[in-house]
Amino acid sequence: YEYEIAECNGNLDIIYTEDLSEYTLTIPKQVTVKREGKKLDDGATIKYGDELEITYSESIGHHKTDFRLEWAEHMTGDLWKVTGELNIIYTEARNEFTLGSIPAGVTVTREGETLTGNSKIYYGDSLTFTYTTSTERTTSNTKQENGYNWSEKESTTYTLKVNNTATNNGGSITVGGDVSLELSSTSSLSWEQVSRIEYSLGTIPSGVTVKRGTTTLSNNAIVYYGDNLTITYALDQDYQLSQFNVTGASKTSTNQYNVTGNMKITFTQTYKYSYLTFSYKSSVGGYLVTGFNGKETNIVIPATYKGEKVVGIEEKTNGISGIFYNKSIESLVISEGVTSVGAYSFFSCKNLTSVKLPSTLKELGKSVFYSCSSLTEIVIPNGVTSLDSTFASCSALASVVIPNSVTSIGGNTFMSCVNLKSITIPSSVTSIGESAFYKCSSLTEIVIPNKVSSIGESVFYSCTSLTSVTIGSNVSNIGTKLFAKCDKLTTLKVVDGNSTYTSKDYSGKESNAIIERSTKKLTHGCGTTVIPSDGSVTSIAKSAFYNCTSLTEIIIPSPITTIEKLAFEGCSNLKSATFEDTTGSWKSGNANLSIKDPARNASNLITGMGLYDWKRS
Numbered sequence: 001y002e003y004e005i006a007e008c009n010g011n012l013d014i015i016y017t018e019d020l021s022e023y024t025l026t027i028p029k030q031v032t033v034k035r036e037g038k039k040l041d042d043g044a045t046i047k048y049g050d051e052l053e054i055t056y057s058e059s060i061g062h063h064k065t066d067f068r069l070e071w072a073e074h075m076t077g078d079l080w081k082v083t084g085e086l087n088i089i090y091t092e093a094r095n096e097f098t099l100g101s102i103p104a105g106v107t108v109t110r111e112g113e114t115l116t117g118n119s120k121i122y123y124g125d126s127l128t129f130t131y132t133t134s135t136e137r138t139t140s141n142t143k144q145e146n147g148y149n150w151s152e153k154e155s156t157t158y159t160l161k162v163n164n165t166a167t168n169n170g171g172s173i174t175v176g177g178d179v180s181l182e183l184s185s186t187s188s189l190s191w192e193q194v195s196r197i198e199y200s201l202g203t204i205p206s207g208v209t210v211k212r213g214t215t216t217l218s219n220n221a222i223v224y225y226g227d228n229l230t231i232t233y234a235l236d237q238d239y240q241l242s243q244f245n246v247t248g249a250s251k252t253s254t255n256q257y258n259v260t261g262n263m264k265i266t267f268t269q270t271y272k273y274s275y276l277t278f279s280y281k282s283s284v285g286g287y288l289v290t291g292f293n294g295k296e297t298n299i300v301i302p303a304t305y306k307g308e309k310v311v312g313i314e315e316k317t318n319g320i321s322g323i324f325y326n327k328s329i330e331s332l333v334i335s336e337g338v339t340s341v342g343a344y345s346f347f348s349c350k351n352l353t354s355v356k357l358p359s360t361l362k363e364l365g366k367s368v369f370y371s372c373s374s375l376t377e378i379v380i381p382n383g384v385t386s387l388d389s390t391f392a393s394c395s396a397l398a399s400v401v402i403p404n405s406v407t408s409i410g411g412n413t414f415m416s417c418v419n420l421k422s423i424t425i426p427s428s429v430t431s432i433g434e435s436a437f438y439k440c441s442s443l444t445e446i447v448i449p450n451k452v453s454s455i456g457e458s459v460f461y462s463c464t465s466l467t468s469v470t471i472g473s474n475v476s477n478i479g480t481k482l483f484a485k486c487d488k489l490t491t492l493k494v495v496d497g498n499s500t501y502t503s504k505d506y507s508g509k510e511s512n513a514i515i516e517r518s519t520k521k522l523t524h525g526c527g528t529t530v531i532p533s534d535g536s537v538t539s540i541a542k543s544a545f546y547n548c549t550s551l552t553e554i555i556i557p558s559p560i561t562t563i564e565k566l567a568f569e570g571c572s573n574l575k576s577a578t579f580e581d582t583t584g585s586w587k588s589g590n591a592n593l594s595i596k597d598p599a600r601n602a603s604n605l606i607t608g609m610g611l612y613d614w615k616r617s
Contacts, residue, residue, distance in 0.1 A: 020048045020049060024045060025042065025044045026042060026088065028056075030059055030090060032057070035052055035053075040052075047082065050082045052079070053078050058092055063095060065092055065093050071084030072086050094122040098178045099115055099119040099120075099178075100178065103183035104183075106160060106181060108129055109128045110128075115127070121179060124176075127175060131158060134158065137156075148196055148225060153190050155188050159184050161184065163180055164180070197225045199224065199262045201221040201263050202263050204265060207234050208232070208265055212228070217229075223263065225259055226258055228257070230257075231255060236269060238272050240270060243267065244266065244267050244268075245266040246264075247266075248264060273300060275295060276293075276302075277291035278290060278305045278310065284311050285311065286308055287310045287311065288312050289310065296329075297351070298329075299329050299332045301332075301338055310338055317343070317344075322344035322345050324347075325349075327349055328349075328351050329346070332346070334357050335358060336360055337360050341365055345365065347369075348370065348371040350372065350374060360381075363385075364384050364386075365388075366388045370393060372391075372394050373393065378399075378401070380403055381403060382403035383405050384406060386410060387402075388411065388433070391413060392417075393415065396419055402423070402425065402426050403428075407429060408429065408430065408431050411433035412433070412435050412438065415436070416440075420442055423446075425446070425448065426449065427449045428451065429451060429452055430451050430454070431452065431455075433456045436456065437463060438458060438459070438460075439462045443460075444468070445467060450474050450495070452472050452474060453477065454476070454477040455471075455482065457479030463486050464485060464486065466486045468489070470494075471501060472495055475494075476499075478501070478514065482524050485547045486550075487550040489528075490512070492514060492524070494514060500518070511530050511532050519539065521541045526545075533580065536559075537557070539563070540564060544568075545571050546567075550573065551568075551573065553602075554602075556578065558579075565612050566610060567605070567610070569606065571606050572606070575602055577602040577605055579595040587614070587615055588610075
């Protein structure tokens, strides 16, 4: 209402006017106000008497708790008339729901508060669910398999359904109604390795070493499946492996084993030389080999026996009683330290092909390798001083090394070594015995060294390939029949300086014969011998050309006055014997001889008349 009083200049005029009151409209949320069908906004101006259509709508999940108007007159339905400062009062609350039961193992929280089953919850609440999604447990079931201990494991996977919707890892929801929870599980069984099975190593035999890594294990040590063990053994001196076996483990490489069960190690060793028997001889300060079981083919004579040295092989008196007589031995090794091999030890070992002798050897007894017909080569160690029938009838022997310690090559040493093509007689040798090289039919050349003083009878008998012989400067005694049946011998020479023998005439011309200086006697000849005619030879010795089958003719010079009996015995191819001087008178025994016919002379020399000395008178 407004009142205006004008200045009074006279008559007083009172003027009065009025208008409808205006109000500011406040509209709560969820309330709608319309005037004449037009929606008004919050803060709109309304006037007294305005007719307003006022409605409300509840929020989702909420319900109305109060709706009323102040300073408004209800007209009909939703229509209200403004009567003053309109105050619209509207309130609502969230709808209330039930959580339901909570399965064991599930936790439900609301803003840090842990809820229980059947708790009241409200629309819009944020609920958080936590639970264990999987569990594992070990059952009481166990087993052993593939070297391991195993236990049974039960694995369970949990799935939470919230209002029938699965969630695998918990999470949160916003409440929009009653909440139901269902926890389901799925279980499976499996086996899990727990530990390797323990096993026992068992007893470790003497001589065996077992290591795991760098650790040496002892008897009955605990080992585990798959352990890698190094298992080695050491043989005692002069022993050999008889048996080595490992059970309860698989061998992966040399000395390497992987454990697979309870172990057993078997190790036995036997004396290497059990095929030999020994006897201690105080006279020689050690053991001698005295017997052989006859079964072993590869023989080793050891250096020791029972901790004492082995010094040799016992000497026997004849070939048949030799320790290894006629055995099927194929190889022989005599260890260092052995000094003697007794006579006949390997007599007639026809399969023996390989021999190794020690450097300590000093004595090779008589006929040690007699008739070892398969032996092809041998080296005699330095220290051996004499040989005696050592290699007789070793028909395959093609190579032999004689050391400078040997001074005597005894009788028959190389007899019938038919494959021996060459040999070097060392400068230390002083004597060569009877038939030493008898029937060495492949031997082509011989040089008798200067220290040799004596050469026995028939030394080169039947050396059918021998072409050249050189006699050393110190030879003073030569036996008869030296070159019998040496059909190819063409060169026979005595080196200068020999005071007993020569092969030259006075002028220095070679005669291919051996001449004894003091007696001027031709002692040995060959198929190419030319008897000197200068007086350096006056007689021909007994058996000088014995069995010289390559001799076809001979000229007897005039200085010759004596041809001893049997000088040309066995010279079956001698067809002509020409005497340079036919004027003299010759006798064989008491018989007078005619020497004018060379053919008759040859016949007489090699037949009956040759049994007597021929002398010129």
